[in-house]
Amino acid sequence: MNEAKKGIGDRYQEETKYSRDGMKIYSTGVFERTEQYKQYPDTAKVLPLPHVKPAAGADFWDTLMQRRSHRDFSSAALSRDELALLIFATQGLTDEESQNMFRAAPSAGALYPIETYVFANRVETIDPGIYHLNIAEQTLELLRPGDCGRALTIAALGQAMVSTGAATFIWTAIAGRSKWKYHERAYRYIYLDAGHIGQNLYLAATALGLGCCTIGAFFDSQVNDIIGIDGENETAVYLGAVGKKH
Template identity: 55%
Template sequence: MNDQGIGDRYQEETRYDRSGMGGRGLDWASKPSPFKTYPDCIRRVPIPELSKEEEISLWNVLAERRSLRNFTLQSLDYPVLARLLWATQGVTRREGSSLLRTAPSAGALYPIETYIVINRVEDLSPGVYHLDIGGWNLELMREGSFGQPLAAAALHQDMLEAAATVLVWTAVVARSAWKYSHRAYRYLYMDAGHIGQNLYLAATALKLGCCTVGAFFDAEINDILGVDGKEEFAVYMGAVGRPG
């Protein structure tokens, strides 16, 4: 990689330096909405209260965390999924209009949306759901089995079909670009990484298998979710199931 490629140019053109921090004012009137809801979803399912879990030390969880790609076809219980969702994006404090979460976010702008492909979770029909942060519900967007097309769209990684559920994270770039302009793209992926690590740690604590996935055919994943691929696009996924 001798030539200056797109990556180098991006890094160069989005760097902060002391001579070029002119500082542009924020246009509060055009601040994008902080999270999505789908009023026309097929059904809205409340997420259950957090169940009591066995205490396990953070240090053990960190030591045990591993990417596991072998899942049994056993279902997960909905309260277990609720715990995983809370670990990734649970609201832990309200500050003005900001809903602060378990995972950090650059500027507390939360550009990452969560979609959940349900393959096998008790009390939830298989389909594609969206996580409604404000109301803490799952919004059913598409009913049916999406494990196979999801796996195919992820370069045929069959674990995504065997997993009980797959969290798919998209980025709504305008939320971050409102403040950070092109530099926002750096932060989208960092935000997603924090969320992914929280999923790994929660899954480990619950003795579940987890593997995050960054290899996928972008347009195919975006189509499964029903996002346009421009204003909102898939950035990362996390498969969870009982370890095989």
């Protein structure tokens, strides 16, 4: 490709290639290993997630065939069990014996750079608000009580599904968790991790008969502000709206 036509994406791809002639991985320095997961110890409210298992497993191949993006939701609420199952599918601990806290979705190097926040809009027995998933405790920590639907819709370029849905997942990345090992190449893996999580949300929602749509179009700093993160060490990467279908 003509050098002059190369954009930041082309240069990123080029400079983060593993190569047999000397692994010249681009690096801006040595990174400190950061904490494995985030917790909000001063939160006003902590909600335990029920240990739930789907009563009868939906057929995997039917689920794959039926998965579609749904953007129109009814005004019905999700049950707390349904929300717990969706969270389990995206970030549930599937090997509690291991120090790595292996999850339902894979992660490069088992470093788990993605954090999960949920805007619970209409979930039975859960007051509306933005919650953070405490992965170690499998609890939801209340960060911002109240209806954040309007703010989220504006942040999501006017896409109303983030406020008409019963719940919206907000996934952020703490790049430092991966950069100490993979340096700048870490960003490739971070976005792949987010993609796996998003697909698990789609499949779990489909298996439960719910509608789901993941969202990449949003004003980054507005979403970051809504959940109170700095946009530098931690930044929003992906959203997913879920709700009951009409």
